[in-house]
Amino acid sequence: MRIFLSLIFTAFLIFGTAFTWGFYAHSLINRLAVFSLPEEMIGFYKPQIQYITENAVNPDRRRYAVEGEAEKHYIDLDYYGDSALQILPKYWNAAVEKFSEDSLRANGIGPWSAYFTFLNLTKAFETKNSAAILRLSADLGHYIGDLNVPLHTTVNYNGQITDQVGIHGFWESRVPELQAKDYPLWVGQAEYVEKPQLALWDAVASAHAQVDSVLAIERELTKSFSPDQKFSYEERNNLTVRVYSREFTEAYALALDSQIERQMKKSIKMIADFWFTAWVNAGQPDLTTFSMEAIEEEDIVPDARIKVRDH
DSSP states (O other), rough: OOHHHHHHHHHHHSSSSSSHHHHHHHHHHHHHHHSSSSSHHHHHHGGGGHHHHHGGGHHHHTTSSTTTOGGGGGOOOGGOOTTTTSSSOHHHHHHHHHHEEEHHHHHHHHHHHHHHHHHHHHHHTTTHHHHHHHHHHHHHHHHHHTTTGGSSSSTTTSTTTOTTTTEEEEEIIHHHHHHGGGGGGOOOSOOOOOOOOHHHHHHHHHHOOOOOOOHHHHHHHHHTTTHHEEEEEEEEEEEEEEEEEEEEEHHHHHHTTTHHHHHHHHHHHHHHHHHHHHHTTTTTGGGSSSOOOOOOOHHHHHTTOOOOOOO
């Protein structure tokens, strides 16, 4: 497993946009969410924190292996126009009735899918299925993290429409890779979410409101950097790869005024809140009585026939 994840990480470093939030950020976000859980839950989660951390990337691996997975990671709000958040039904059945499932899937089903994962996690708590709890917790953490990324809410997800190709991996991977170690990411204790479905949509709305600044600031900053200043080359796993330079990365992060840090913290808090809420909704079962036998690693085999876009 660790060898495979190492190869995944190497690919991410080379291709940049291949993984949402980046391997490093997704893993860190899931890991830190564990420490916000109450005493009744952390005793179950903390011994399995390595699993929660390492398997944070599984939904991205699944994108290339399972038909129908890719659209769970985003929603192109601007496809539906300026009033998308007003015209899109927040509940899946109503949305399908209004737009058809094929149409919804073609433009991303992130918030609806995350809610179904949350319901499945609640069911896993009810049935005392430890393996399912851990797997679904890791998955839900990934999906919630994705919904807090502004570029997961727009048709222009990688700047391909505005001649800013690569900005997706830059925002969610390169910046955290260089700076997250200095972020104060403690978010406090998990809290109960009264309306999980609407909370997911609130996160999407907040992320989408930041799309313009993500793109405009990078575009404006580029005017002050020549190409050889904007990009540089680094040695990664015995390979020379082209990356955004440290100087450009630091300037971008400064101009964003801690935006990426805020979205990471929001992701961590939401994940802990949703794990906690699933447990409460399941009746707060005593997790000390749950069996903790070895968890089988998910067998994810890439399928070359599955074509997905880079987010």
